[in-house]
Every structure is written in structure tokens, then in C-alpha cells.
Amino acid sequence: MTNLDNIDTFLDKSLKEYQEQYESLQTQSENLINRTDNILDFIDHTPQILNDLDNQFEKKTGLSFFEVEILFAVVGFQLLRQYLLTKFPLRLDDQISAKTTDGYVKTSSNRRHRYYEPSLEEIITNPVPFDANLGANGALKGGGKLGHRVTAIGHDPLLGLIFGTANIATSTLTTNLFDSYHIKTINSRDAFTEKANTGLVLGYTIKKLLGPVDDKQKVAISFIKEIIHLRSDLHTHNSLPLPLISVIDGEFASRLASYGLDFSNVVTISKQAILANLINSLAAMYHYSFYDGEIDEELYRVKTKKIIMYSNIIASVTNLAAVGITKNVNLLDVGGIGVAIYETITSVKYRKKVKREFIIGRYDEMFEDL
Structure with a gap:
């Protein structure tokens, strides 16, 4: 084989390699353009995507008919507690x-x-x-x-x-x-x-x-x-003064009592809060006993907190209405209302946290699949 033939063979081989590289670069370029288009399209549709993810979250954490039944059962127990166990006692001589x-x-x-x-x-x-x-x-x-x-x-x-x-x-x-x-x-x-x-x-x-x-x-x-x-x-x-305050300032302890801050009221309010929390805890345990793993455990816990929050709000609003209608302040469920406020604050905070993690997590997964 002459040197000229060797040169032709080399040129043919190089040209073929360059052509393959060119085709590969062209394919990569097209893929990059397509991915860029997909990314831009994904970004353009981000509001709709986020809205869809939000709807997914709401659907997954929505209460079933059975869970609504649990909710109203909890309301019933809270009302029974309010009027049979923890109303303010009549003061006697x-x-x-x-x-x-x-x-x-x-x-x-x-x-x-x-x-x-x-x-x-x-x-x-x-x-x-x-x-x-x-x-x-x-x-x-x-x-x-x-x-x-x-x-x-x-x-x-x-x-x-x-x-x-x-x-x-x-x-x-x-x-x-x-x-x-x-x-x-x-x-x-x-x-x-x-x-x-x-x-x-x-x-x-x-x-x-x-x-x-x-x-x-x-x-x-x-x-x-x-x-x-x-x-x-x-x-x-x-009644009796609040513990320990008498030895600090006797007149102040008496003044607090005149504003309703005596030991009788503290005992009653504490009893209201403790029993309200006990009912909430039992309701949460009962609801969790039906967890079957179909959804993420944190999403299921959002549902549990919804049951507790809504039931406490309904019971507290009902109590305030009863006090307003009867004008009987001895029915006021101060401890239960305090628990309802706490449950609402913590439930909303937890729901926001889980919702944020759900939406961002799903959004990142969709982005990686582009």
C-alpha cells in the first residue's frame, strides 16, 4: 500500500469520526434545546403545577365521611365534659x-x-x-x-x-x-x-x-x-388564694382573687384543660388505629389534627353561644377554649409545614424528570 493510500485511509477514518462526533453533538444540542424548552414550559406552567399540587394535598388530607363522624363524636364528648364534669361550681358560704x-x-x-x-x-x-x-x-x-x-x-x-x-x-x-x-x-x-x-x-x-x-x-x-x-x-x-403569693404580697393575692384569680377558679380551669386534652389524646389514638399506610404518615397526621382542631372549635363556639343565651358564666369553658386555641395554632403550623414539604418535594421530583 502506497503512502497516498495510507493518507486516504486516514482521512476517511478521521472524516467518519468527525461526522460521528458532529452527529453526537447535534443530538446533544437537540436534547439540550428540547430540555430547555421543557424547562421553560415547566416554569411557565409553574403556577398551575403548584395549584394542582395544592389540590392534591387538600384531597389527600381531606376528611372522609368516617373521619367526620369521629369529629362530631369528639364534639359530643367535649360538650358532655363541659356541662357535666367541668362547669364552674356554685360558690357556697x-x-x-x-x-x-x-x-x-x-x-x-x-x-x-x-x-x-x-x-x-x-x-x-x-x-x-x-x-x-x-x-x-x-x-x-x-x-x-x-x-x-x-x-x-x-x-x-x-x-x-x-x-x-x-x-x-x-x-x-x-x-x-x-x-x-x-x-x-x-x-x-x-x-x-x-x-x-x-x-x-x-x-x-x-x-x-x-x-x-x-x-x-x-x-x-x-x-x-x-x-x-x-x-x-x-x-x-x-375561696383560697393562689399558692405562694400570700407570702410574697398578701394584699396582691387578695386583689387577684377579687379579679377572679383565686384557687377555686384555677382548679376548675385546670380541670377543664386537662380533661379536654385527654379527650383529644384519646381521639387521636383512636384515629391513628385506622392508619393503613395508603398515604404518607405525616399526611395522615394532618387529618388527625384537623379532627381535633375542628371539633374543639365547634365545641368552644357552642359553649360561648350557650353562655351568651343563658347568661350563666358558670358554664364558660375557659380551659377548653384555651386548649382549642392552642390546638388551632399548632395544627395550622403543622399543616403549613407538611404542605410545604409535600408541594416542594413533588415539584422537585417533577423537575428532575424533565
């Missing part, structure tokens, strides 16, 4: 409330006084010493509307469990300033006599608690008597 309190026994003062060491019989048969006011000489001043229920710390719903129990076990009274007084019987009534030592009030109580069975029994009976007394005062007209 002290005597009537005491008579209707389980465990309450009418007593009269007959203290055979031994400093810090009343007998078990005296503890049982005498009134709680922190109800005494005869001879107080200003020791209980500064209680405002709530009077001695602010200044006698045995009435504090939290500190009373300690100091009230100790006062009963030692025949003493401790004020919100932590001053203590011996309480004795004068003309069949409990009365202040002389100052006591608050350290000894607690010390003797601890000593009894750690002592023989008879002394332990005195503290146990004192504690039970404290609980019964707090319960008897709870739903009276003046």
Missing part, C-alpha cells in the same frame, strides 16, 4: 361548704394546752387553729378581701400542706410573715395567746413524724384534717 365536704366533722374549741404537744383527741375534736382570730391584735392584718385566708398560711394550697399540718399538730397559727402564735381556748373559742417559735412548730412536727406510732398518727391526722379543711374552703365565696 363557709358553713354550708363545710357540711357538704366529705370527712368534715363539726368541732368546738376545748384545748387543754401543752406547748406544741396537743393530744390526739384535741387534734381531732378542735377546729383547725389557723382559723382563730380572737385576740390577734393585728397579727392577721393585710389580708384584704380574703382576710385570714391570706394572712394565715395554713390556707395556702401548697404551703398549707406543710405549715397548716404543723399548726394543727402543735396547736399554733403561722402567719404569711412566718410569725407563729400559740392558740388556746378562751370562752369555748380559739384565741391568740402568746408568740410561738416557728422553728419549734416545724421541729416538733418533724420530731413526731419520726417518733413512735402514736406521734406519727398525730401528724397523719393533722395532714388529713388540713386536706379536708382546704377542700371545705375551696369553693366558698372567698
